[in-house]
Amino acid sequence: MSLANLAFQCRAWTGAVGLMNGRREFHAAAVLMARKQKERAPLTKAQLAAKARKRALKAKKNVYDVEKMPLNDAISVLRAVEVASPNATYELVIKTQAPERGATIPKGRYSLPREPKPKAKDRILVFAEGRAAEEAKKAGADIVGGVELVEGIISGRHQATMYLCSPDLIRAITPRLGRVLGPLGLMPSERRGTVTDDVAGYIRRLQGTNEWKGDKVGAIRTAIAKMNWPLEDVIKNIRYFLTVVKRATGNERSSLAAKEEGSNKPQYQIVRVVLSSPHGPGIRIADY
Incomplete structure (x- = not known):
């Protein structure tokens, strides 16, 4: 067998093995058609809102964000957290519906039964x-x-x-x-x-009175008591301030006033009440 015939047979055998292995030889000709990528349509406002809700549900939350406690229990938890700071101050936050644009921000005067700081x-x-x-x-x-x-x-x-x-x-x-x-x-x-x-x-x-005032998002904040006070004094201050704010925002009215206005809907609905301390969590109060 001549050397030329032997080389030809080797090339044929190599090509057959390549096909068996699933390889394919590509030529250098220009690509005739490129694959077009489909452009995604922008998300609508409803879709963006739904996406944000899903992210919020997946996000890690503090247990106190969703759990409500009776006032007595919340005071005890914060007192335990601030055991090294007996002179720390409780802060009470009353969140109401945000005032509409141009509406009057609720405000008023109060005098606590026991003042936590100088007036x-x-x-x-x-x-x-x-x-x-x-x-x-x-x-x-x-x-x-x-x-x-x-x-x-x-x-x-x-x-x-x-x-x-x-x-x-x-x-x-x-x-x-x-x-x-x-x-x-x-x-x-x-x-x-x-x-x-x-x-x-x-x-x-x-x-002898202090002023309280809501902000643009409907939050009313005040220092309400000291950690080292008796439990009765802390509760008395909180209940008193809640009553003052409820009356000013229309959340607590006499039956006569409700009949005259023809509606029981308050002007600024109270959404939640939160008690906190400098180093403790904000705890939602269940019995306000």
Whole structure:
């Protein structure tokens, strides 16, 4: 057998083995058609919301986020967590429905049966003239005057935490001060009782009280008690503050008021009540 015939037979045998092994020889010709990848349509808002809900359900949560406790048990748990900090303070958070845009944020005054910290003194500015101005000064107002105080408030020379006004001056000060004090929630208003003929009486009622106020998302926070207090004092403070907030937000009304308005729906529905401490978890209260 010649050398050429032997080489030809070897190439044929090698090709046959290659086919048996499942190999395929490719040529260098240009690709005629590329596979097109399908573009995914963007998710709708409903699909995105459903995806977010699934992620939230899968996320790890603190056991106290879903579990509710009676008030007594919650106090005991936090007291055990803060055993090394007997002078730590309980914080109470009352979450209501968020106020609608342009709605009035709920606020009010309270005086706890036992104060956990010294009361902050209000700096009171009163718009009044004549006898009303004299009575306001005697009652303890820090700044008393008429329309001439407006310029000082705008420039920042006169600053206060509360502004009161007699009815005869409210129209004179509103055009200029409404844009300054309004966004801060400090503008005198008849609805809130800060425009009154009895300015001196209002100031006397303020003495010994603190102000509570909700925020834009409907949360009301306050320091409510100390860890080393007797259990009865802590519960008394919490129950008292809850009652004050419930009345102001429409969650607790007399049957007569409900009949007059024709509805039992509160203005700001309370969603949850949470008790916490500096190093402890936030525990949802079941019996509020």
